[in-house]
Amino acid sequence: MTILTRRAEQVPPDPLTVDELARSLRGELIRPGDPGYERHRRVWNGSVDRHPGLVARCAGVADVRSSIRFAREHGLLVAVRGGGHSFPGYSVCDGGIVIDLSLMKGIRVDPDARTARVQAGVLLGELDRETQEFGLAVTAGIVTHTGVAGLTLGGGLGWIQRKYGLTIDNLLSVDLVTADGELVTASETHNTDLFWGVRGGGGNFGIVTEFEFRLNPVGPEVFAGPVFWAMEDAREVLHFYRDWIADCPDELTTIVVQRRAPALPVVPDELVGRHLIAVVVCHVGTVDDGERVVRPLKSFGQPLLDLCRPKPYLVHQSMFDAGYPHGWWYYVRACDVAELTDDVIDIMVEHGRRIVSPITTLGLWQMGGAVARVGENETAFNGRDAGFTFNINGNSYTVDGFDAEREWARSCWSALEPYHSGVYVNFLMDEGKERVRQAYGPAKYDRLTALKRRYDPDNVFRLNQNIPPAP
Known part of the structure; x- marks a missing residue:
């Protein structure tokens, strides 16, 4: 695995370097003082009030990869935002960079195969609207402005779970950008260890840019x-x-x-x-x-x-x-x-x-x-x-x-x-390492720390219910 990081922490990049990142993005880069900064630093939970140094509003996988590499090169704290709905406000940080996926809204439903490919900025209500057009659904929470990404990576409860299982029980594959900017696919046949981990292990192993779900007959x-x-x-x-x-x-x-x-x-x-x-x-x-x-x-x-x-x-x-x-x-x-x-x-x-x-x-x-x-x-x-x-x-x-x-x-x-x-x-709120360990149990937690060591040994993705890499 290629390591692109400098061990510096929170060293502000010079303005010219930031300008280079901005020019490289198909989306937009927002800095303090820019129009829209106040809006894009806010998250769902009003008790969270943080001020990132940069907000990279990514339009696609290339933007995500560029943003991660930039963060690694400059030792920036990384927050990842899908729907911005986490209770403890992990979708935003002070001083670092928010990799904001909310522009990535693609949804492609295959009604014959009963599958959907869903980008990481999609909200639950947006997904339901597309799938219900064909009388189909995947387990998808109870509040429509929740993000698909965060809900899925933690497990995914919802109104149809007792019939069709959790959201992760209907997950067929993910595309994920790792901590060193590589794009990988994980499924039952590719990177199976990673696929096991993203089904409940949260955003600890990388940034999922696209999900593939199995759909089920529901409604209308x-x-x-x-x-x-x-x-x-x-x-x-x-x-x-x-x-x-x-x-x-x-x-x-x-x-x-x-x-x-x-x-x-x-x-x-x-x-x-x-x-x-x-x-x-x-x-x-x-x-x-x-x-x-x-x-x-x-x-x-x-x-x-x-x-x-x-x-x-x-x-x-x-x-x-x-x-x-x-x-x-x-x-x-x-x-x-x-x-x-x-x-x-x-x-x-x-x-x-x-x-x-x-x-x-x-x-x-x-x-x-x-x-x-x-x-x-x-x-x-x-x-x-x-x-x-x-x-x-x-x-x-x-x-x-x-x-x-x-x-x-x-x-x-x-x-x-x-x-x-x-x-x-x-x-969970921000309740500490031992509480996260309790959430997974000792055996799964140890397996997850080993997986973390393989995919994110420097714990770049730590603004989450964090699983540190095994020593």
């Missing part, structure tokens, strides 16, 4: 949406929910959400601000089957609001967009649990009642189904046997109240600690 209509009850009924709802999903079909994926009712057009004025619990469902079989499967949930207790009905898959995919816009302040803690025990339910109820911010949420993802039927060692993703995944969001509109929401999230996470069985790496 699904039976989906939330059913809401008063928070006072949360314990009874959760006990019912646990029994109801015990033998549910793979076509059904659910997320339980506790929060204060948002001020949205579909929410009656008298419910806005009230503490509620919702079970949000998506059934990807026939609409008739979906109605039959979900009927017991819709008729349980006394729902305050029922928005679960037949709807286009694209509409359901965008349902959470309004609740997680760009610029709000987000803090998350996360963990997997093996089962929804009475004690776990009690913790959920207690902390659900303590929610103060109108945009804080306590979410519980149902796992299992196709996710659990992939062998634990087939990909770097860890936690195939998880029963549920918690996403504990302590959020505020601005800095006002953010400390309190962050402490609420930490308190909820700590209360659940005796029941932790793992964690989904895409839900």
